[in-house]
Amino acid sequence: MTDSLKHLIDRLKRTKTIASQPIHFETLSSIDKFADNDFYKAYLLGHFFRYKLDSDNLSADDKTFLIETIKSNNLEAYYYLKTKPDDDIFGTLIYLFILVGLVAIIAGTIQLSNGYFWYGLGTKYLVPIIREGGYKIILGLVFFVGGLIRLRHEIKKKRFLNSFLTSTNNSN
Structure with a gap:
């Protein structure tokens, strides 16, 4: 699987809501840096938008892009915290x-x-x-x-x- 959620995270970091709050910007940067694959990124993004920042605070275009990207990569189970990704065996x-x-x-x-x-x-x-x-x-x-x-x-x-x-x- 390609690293398609990197583009999503980069776009989210440029939004007005996240760019104005350094703690949210840093959290998204850390998610991008430390998540090994798209499954784990989707899982951590789910945690971020569920507990840290409500996705309703995003603009309609950014929220649509977020949901469409998650759906197009078949990562809904991870994003909605129904499935936890496997730990790194290496x-x-x-x-x-x-x-x-x-x-x-x-x-x-x-x-x-x-x-x-x-x-x-x-x-x-x-x-x-x-x-x-x-x-x-x-x-x-x-x-x-x-x-x-x-x-x-x-x-x-x-x-x-x-x-x-x-x-x-x-x-x-």
Whole structure:
């Protein structure tokens, strides 16, 4: 599914009602940033318009565009909070990336410290071949740093979702 609700959120952020209230503008920006797919965006938009800002405050054109976009993408069940989207199953992969990165960094460091390295020319092609622990360290850094960046994003996402959904559930 394409990210079609991004255009909806961008249009909603430009409306007079939302642009005049920074808290609503920031909430829509966070929904756009942290929702992984259109299902979750529709679900969070449903919470937003049900508990934070009544959609009747929007102009008739913007409200029509909102409803038509939700219907055209078959997201009514999520928007009207009848169905909750599935949680992301790739959360455990983040920790696996961090662990693999650490193991590769340690293995590469041990290999370099033991003096095990080799340099030569390939017999099939005339290209230099370097085999040492350095490539393991570089690969490990890519996995480790990438995993940490994604973990940081997931922590921010979890904080936003907890605060947003808790505040919307407490307001009813």
